[in-house]
Amino acid sequence: MSRQNRTSELKSRVLSAALNRFTETGIERTNVGDILEDADCSVGSLYHHFGNKEGIAEALFIQGSKQFNQNLLDALLRHNKAEPGVKAIVTWCCQWVTEQPKLAAYMLSREIKLSEQAKLEMRELDQSFREALIRWFAPRIESGELKNLHFNVYVPLISGPTLEYSRMWLTGRYTRSPDTIAKVMAEAAWQSVREV
Amino acid sequence: MSRQNRTSELKSRVLSAALNRFTETGIERTNVGDILEDADCSVGSLYHHFGNKEGIAEALFIQGSKQFNQNLLDALLRHNKAEPGVKAIVTWCCQWVTEQPKLAAYMLSREIKLSEQAKLEMRELDQSFREALIRWFAPRIESGELKNLHFNVYVPLISGPTLEYSRMWLTGRYTRSPDTIAKVMAEAAWQSVREV
DNA sequence: GAAAAAACTAGAATAAAATTCTAGAACTAG
DNA sequence: CTAGTTCTAGAATTTTATTCTAGTTTTTTC
Known part of the structure; x- marks a missing residue:
């Protein structure tokens, strides 16, 4: 080798x-x-x-972020209509947490103090993730499928409840795994961002 | 003294x-x-x-949890109707994060590994918080103001987006403070749990 | 209210852990 | 081929957390 x-x-x-x-x-x-x-x-x-030890923590965090962003986008971009797209994000989150509980626990429960170098890398990651999201969301806001909100609130609105629930599950405070409540969470997320 | x-x-x-x-x-x-x-x-x-050092972290965490639960309930129990109650939770969360960013950052960004002793204490706290919430929610689910869901999802649904947004703000990834988006978050939370 | 126990403070001594350092092996490019 | 670079190894060192011993103040008990 x-x-x-x-x-x-x-x-x-x-x-x-x-x-x-x-x-x-x-x-x-x-x-x-x-x-x-x-x-x-x-x-x-x-x-x-x-x-050093934090360098390991940092590398894990960045690797995890890349994977998270990439897979979420993969799930989202399969859809054209707003409703299935939004629901796909939620469903994918539930699956991701349930299938990779260790990585999810790591990503969701620790705020790693990043070095300047790593902060830059994260900023770029965030930036390109954000742009990809905008490309998908903008037309659906235009078309009136989605409420027109400050852009940074869409992701928290859609994935926030699921991730918050997941934190509780991952730390043993709730017992039902996220994938068992995916439908409920997906429906609620949709209701929170759809135009009425 | x-x-x-x-x-x-x-x-x-x-x-x-x-x-x-x-x-x-x-x-x-x-x-x-x-x-x-x-x-x-x-x-x-x-x-x-x-x-030891973790004992300090633990004490901070438990103190913070008590304060969080207590103040959230205070905000909630002022209201009788579902809609203003749900919105009050969100508004209070936004305020709490914006006004006490350090405590919020600590509470939201770290999963503290608790000692057995502390786990017990947290379990009791969680339990009584949960019961207080049920007392408020149950009648409003009965009356048909709120969707009837698995009980553990209400809190994540209502506060999840706000807390997720707050994490991003607290780590410098978003710039608008949570209290500036309280209205939007409150409305979305309401849409996600109201009976339709 | 004296004696004993408990709670608390202090910082030197110790233990535990992270990190650096030195040296050499394996590979790479000029 | 050789000068430079990357990588591996583990002993030596430094840093940091924690323990320990001793003394002080307060509380309890008889």
Whole structure:
């Protein structure tokens, strides 16, 4: 195997070990030594690739954001009409949380303090996500299918209830998994943004 | 001043110093030494009262939850009709986040790993909050003002979008403060739970 | 109201953990 | 081929959290 491959495998092992530890024990309480052991990685390699423990947390967060944005858009862009599009976002969120509870718990429950470098990267991600959303939403607002609101409120309105519910489920405070309430959440989201 | 008073002042100083540091730098990166200095407290006292750094985080979280639940209920119980009640929750959330951004950032952005002791306390808090909510909601569901849904979805439906928006604002990703969009959020929340 | 127990404060000492450093191996480009 | 770069390794160090011992103040008990 090429070094490039071995290296990228090592990094994945570290990220995956870190995700497990972070979600089980919290970032604070997981020590680098445990990640090292789980991932079969040396101190030197880890610090070479990630800088420090927070660098791992940051890399996980950015990776997760990319995946989240990409998959949400994939689900949305399949639809042309407002109602199925909006509902698809909600349904996809419910599935995502239920199927990848660890990643979801990580993404939904921690606000990572990002380095300046990472902030820039996130800003770009946010920016292009926002633009893609606008391309889908604008015509449906024009056409009168959707209420005309300040743009930044659409995503919270549509995904907010589901994500909030998910947080409660992920921390054991609710017992029904999000995918079992997808229909209800989708309908409610639609009612909250449709033009009346 | 009595010792009781001095002690409780010391604890408040620690909590307040910790909140500042935690929200500015993150729990991970704030060190106990900084809190000690800000709060003018000795190592021994801090560990006597809080056990360890996470004990501080935990105390803050529980204090914040109590305040959140209490104030939300206060806002809600002023109203009898479903529509103004639901809207009052949203409006209050917007205010709370805007007025106490540090506490809100702390409460909304961190899932604290609680000790068993604290988990019990939270469970009781959750339980009595839930019961109080049911007392208000049940009659309005009966009367047909509100859709009849699985009970755990009402709170996420009503406050989810606002809290999700708030997270974005608190982390600098949106610029308009929540209180400026309260009306829109309140109307949308109402549409999502009203019987049609 | 004296004696004993409990709560609290203080900071030095210790333990635990993160991070740096030095050295060498593996690869890459000129 | 060789000079530079990336990567691995783990020992050494630094940083930080936590424990411990001792003394003080307050409360309780008899």
